Amino acid sequence: MRIRPRASVARAIAAAALVLLVVAVVAMSVGDRATNPAELVRALFGSGEENVVYAVREVRLPRVVLAVVVGAAFGIAGGISQGVLRNPLASPDVLGVSAGASVAAVGVMAIGALGGPIGLVPIPVAALVGGFGAAALIAALGFGAGFRGRSLLLVGIALSTALTGITQYLLTRMDVAGAQSAASWLTGSLNARGWDDAAPVLIGVAVVVPIVLILGHSARALIFEDDLTRNWGINGSAVRVALLACSVSLAALATSAGGPIGFVALVSGQVARRTARVADIPPILSGLIGAIIVLVADTASRTVFPVQLPVGVLTAIVGAPYLLYLLQRPRRGRGAL
Amino acid sequence: MTQALPASKGRTSIAFAATAALLVASVVLSLAIGSRALSLDEIWRGLTGSDPVASAVIWQLRFPRTLLGLLVGAALGAAGVLAQAVTRNPLADPGLLGISSGAAVSIVAGTAFLGIGGGAGRMVLAVAGAALATLIVFAFASRSPEGLSPISMTLAGMAITACLGAVVSAIVLLDAESMDQYRFWQVGALSLPDPRLLWIGAAVALVGAIVAVAISGSLGALALGDDTASALGVKVGRTRVLAGAAVVLLSGMAVALAGPIGFIGLVIPHAARVFVGNDVRRTLALSALLGPLLLTVADIIGRVVVRPAELQVGVVTAVIGTPVFIWLTRRMRARKGA
Numbered sequence: 001m002r003i004r005p006r007a008s009v010a011r012a013i014a015a016a017a018l019v020l021l022v023v024a025v026v027a028m029s030v031g032d033r034a035t036n037p038a039e040l041v042r043a044l045f046g047s048g049e050e051n052v053v054y055a056v057r058e059v060r061l062p063r064v065v066l067a068v069v070v071g072a073a074f075g076i077a078g079g080i081s082q083g084v085l086r087n088p089l090a091s092p093d094v095l096g097v098s099a100g101a102s103v104a105a106v107g108v109m110a111i112g113a114l115g116g117p118i119g120l121v122p123i124p125v126a127a128l129v130g131g132f133g134a135a136a137l138i139a140a141l142g143f144g145a146g147f148r149g150r151s152l153l154l155v156g157i158a159l160s161t162a163l164t165g166i167t168q169y170l171l172t173r174m175d176v177a178g179a180q181s182a183a184s185w186l187t188g189s190l191n192a193r194g195w196d197d198a199a200p201v202l203i204g205v206a207v208v209v210p211i212v213l214i215l216g217h218s219a220r221a222l223i224f225e226d227d228l229t230r231n232w233g234i235n236g237s238a239v240r241v242a243l244l245a246c247s248v249s250l251a252a253l254a255t256s257a258g259g260p261i262g263f264v265a266l267v268s269g270q271v272a273r274r275t276a277r278v279a280d281i282p283p284i285l286s287g288l289i290g291a292i293i294v295l296v297a298d299t300a301s302r303t304v305f306p307v308q309l310p311v312g313v314l315t316a317i318v319g320a321p322y323l324l325y326l327l328q329r330p331r332r333g334r335g336a337l
Numbered sequence: 338m339t340q341a342l343p344a345s346k347g348r349t350s351i352a353f354a355a356t357a358a359l360l361v362a363s364v365v366l367s368l369a370i371g372s373r374a375l376s377l378d379e380i381w382r383g384l385t386g387s388d389p390v391a392s393a394v395i396w397q398l399r400f401p402r403t404l405l406g407l408l409v410g411a412a413l414g415a416a417g418v419l420a421q422a423v424t425r426n427p428l429a430d431p432g433l434l435g436i437s438s439g440a441a442v443s444i445v446a447g448t449a450f451l452g453i454g455g456g457a458g459r460m461v462l463a464v465a466g467a468a469l470a471t472l473i474v475f476a477f478a479s480r481s482p483e484g485l486s487p488i489s490m491t492l493a494g495m496a497i498t499a500c501l502g503a504v505v506s507a508i509v510l511l512d513a514e515s516m517d518q519y520r521f522w523q524v525g526a527l528s529l530p531d532p533r534l535l536w537i538g539a540a541v542a543l544v545g546a547i548v549a550v551a552i553s554g555s556l557g558a559l560a561l562g563d564d565t566a567s568a569l570g571v572k573v574g575r576t577r578v579l580a581g582a583a584v585v586l587l588s589g590m591a592v593a594l595a596g597p598i599g600f601i602g603l604v605i606p607h608a609a610r611v612f613v614g615n616d617v618r619r620t621l622a623l624s625a626l627l628g629p630l631l632l633t634v635a636d637i638i639g640r641v642v643v644r645p646a647e648l649q650v651g652v653v654t655a656v657i658g659t660p661v662f663i664w665l666t667r668r669m670r671a672r673k674g675a
Contacts, residue, residue, distance in 0.1 A: 165655035187506040320500030328480040
């Protein structure tokens with residue numbers, strides 16, 4: 001199936017990519033010792049003052065790449081689930097997928113901290129299992145009356161609350177240092193992380209994006225009823241399940257690398273839809289916007305404040321009011337809440 | 338809401354008598370069970386002071402803890418009834434609406450920046466935080482296209498909780514010491530930070546309870562809709578404000594004493610309505626007994642299941658409460674036929 005990029009979407013993608021590039025350059029230039037663009041380029045190629053090269057290549061570059069892939073993964077995941085469930089609030093963080101990934105990851109950390117085998121299961125694997133487990137639970141409990149709907153959100157919120165309770169209990173079983181690092185992770189933080197953390201997410205994005213693009217045409221048809229799309233040879237349920245699986249994997253992998261950075265998945269898709277002025281949520285654009293959000297928030301969190309704040313603090317403080325705004329927006333069309 | 342059973346007098350009095358009896362039994366168990374189990378005989382000798390070891394265990398550890406459970410459980414149960422009645426929202430709960438997290442962030446910020454640890458200051462912080470969160474949730478949820486529907490209120494509560502939670506994380510992550518205290522308290526546990534708080538809490542709860550009882554008749558009329566209630570002579574606005582104030586006092590008090598314990602305010606009113614029907618007064622009275630019963634039993638479960646460690650009571654109530662919440666959601670949907 002040929003994918004025809006729509007002009008408004010293509011323009012928006014180009015603009016978002018440009019913004020992301022600019023932000024990335026700024027992010028790599030600022031820090032304890034600011035670098036000018038010429039210095040930056042030289043340092044990236046390994047020449048120039050030794051400590052500048054170290055700061056740029058060993059500290060800032062991995063962090064920027066991580067922020068971009070984590071943000072892109074959250075953005076794509078959120079855009080997909082909001083589109084498939086036809087609900088602007090149905091993102092993995094609201095639905096409890098991130099909470100499921102978190103509880104599994106913290107569980108593995110707690111086993112290590114309590115004297116059990118450290119690294120019993122790799123954190124990304126644990127997060128994937130937890131994310132899919134939570135998604136399966138939400139599906140089993142909430143889907144009864146069809147594949148979308150607001151009761152799904154209520155079930156997700158309740159499940160998140162319970163899973164968060166369990167995570168908080170796990171925190172009380174660890175020593176202070178372990179608990180503090182786990183709590184920082186739970187807020188969503190890219191502090192002291194590097195290539196090793198970025199790799200699984202990068203693989204996930206590389207696998208999922210082609211699938212999403214191949215399914216793109218069918219996915220756009222999902223805004224119509226199943227009876228109608230069947231005539232076009234599209235099996236609505238199969239496309240939905242495949243896309244939701246992609247969304248859950250990306251959200252879980254991103255959570256394993258950066259913690260459950262709140263509201264990125266929720267906000268990105270909505271911003272993408274509004275920027276491109278289309279009815280559906282273009283996944284690539286949603287991913288680029290997620291990347292911009294996380295990169296800006298992370299750069300601000302490490303430079304603007306006297307201490308390094310976890311990036312999740314900033315995204316929540318900005319994202320929660322946006323959720324409130326979405327909530328009180330007048331209802332428009334069927335897709336709105 | 339729960340099916341309006343024509344609550345017969347007999348059924349109602351049996352429900353009250355049975356709950357009271359179970360509550361007494363759970364209090365005795367709460368005094369007996371712990372890392373050192375006490376027999377009935379030892380409890381008696383401990384209470385009267387003739388056995389010094391048992392006496393110390395009971396009077397210094399388990400008695401205050403049990404008392405705290407009774408107070409917080411009653412407050413949360415009553416707050417749940419009021420919140421559900423005033424919003425006509427069967428999923429209303431101080432925890433889910435973000436009221437508890439408002440109180441929590443206020444306490445954490447007060448502790449970190451103003452150095453307020455316990456006593457009346459902590460109570461004032463908690464109630465002020467709860468009030469602010471309540472105002473924000475209602476302001477936003479009432480402007481949503483659906484009005485104060487269960488979904489818009491739950492989502493507004495979630496947004497507030499997430500936003501305030503991030504603020505709390507930022508505060509405690511910067512300071513290992515407050516992190517150490519906070520991680521135990523945020524789960525919701527019956528361990529009092531300051532013994533004076535019990536009496537302050539009891540006083541605040543009493544005020545909340547008096548308001549609740551005073552408006553319970555009007556709240557019953559409110560269930561019929563604003564217009565009908567006005568026609569019946571109920572001052573709708575005043576009833577709402579007073580109910581909100583009582584919810585804020587009761588749940589703020591509970592958070593100041595025991596941390597944000599969720600789901601009690603959600604589950605208990607539904608349980609009470611099964612026995613006594615939809616009458617707000619009777620539901621309120623029975624919830625004030627069922628709340629402490631659930632909290633005390635949850636606390637006992639928490640002491641037993643992961644011995645020698647303890648499972649905080651907030652975790653136990655969350656694990657019990659989530660399935661109930663989901664069941665209620667599904668039933669709501671089934672009724673609407675949506």
